[in-house]
Amino acid sequence: MESDDAAENRIRTMVLEAFADTIVPGEKRTADDPAIAGVDTGGGAVVCGAVELLEHPAGGLAPALETICVELDAYAREHAEAQGITLDPDLPPFVGLPFAARTALVQQLTDPAHPDKQMWVGLALFCNMAFDSAPHLHTVDALAAGHPGLTTMGYAAPGADGLWGFPAFSYGRQLADQHPHTTATGSPA
Known part of the structure; x- marks a missing residue:
């Protein structure tokens, strides 16, 4: 049986994944993956x-993050009720929203008039960064592993020396x- 902490962590992860998938969608990892809507191909x-x-x-x-997920689920419940959407009681509310409803809710939360806009925009920016710059990973390792975002963005692989150069x-x-005083390593003298 799953402990309370493990269950809370699993739920939090699902909510964060559903939010991230709303920002940069990807394909489902498995057919029964509730967090990823599967509205796009490739890795999101x-x-x-x-x-x-x-x-x-x-x-x-x-x-x-715990507070953010609780607030996101509260907004999702309100949104579902206002839109007449029946949520799956076995899923966190935001995860249970159809993709179009997730997108509409995130649009409301990131609207310039929303009082907590900065928090939601910040969350969205981190999700975007994971895709387009992978700041949590070493770039060489991420490219070697085929990071979907970096490869989609067209990042060039480093040279054999592990460095990027432009011969x-x-x-x-x-x-x-x-400059005449530039050293062999490219540093100014």
Whole structure:
């Protein structure tokens, strides 16, 4: 039997995954995956590590995630009632919303007039960052693992030395002459 802490963590994770999937949708991991709506193909924010990024201590959101999920579920209950949506009692309210309703609710929460807009926009930005920059991962490792967001964004793989260099100039032409005191490692003298 699942402990109370484990159940609370599982529910919180589902709510965060559903929010992240609303921001950058992806395909379902399994046919019975309730958090991911499956409205897009490929990996979305969840597969790209949105929950891991949100929980990372450096981001500053981790201590507030429990409260954020409780508030999101409360808003989801209100939204479902206002829209005449029957929620599955076995799922957290936000997870139980159809994708279009999730999207409409997130649009309301991030509207400039919403009093808590900054919190919801911040949550959305972290979900987006997990997809398009993967700041919680070393870029070389993320690319080697086939990170869906970085590959979709067209990140180039590093050279054999593990570094990014531009032997043919990144703009396709040399923009300036190298300073005469530049060292062999590229540092100014």
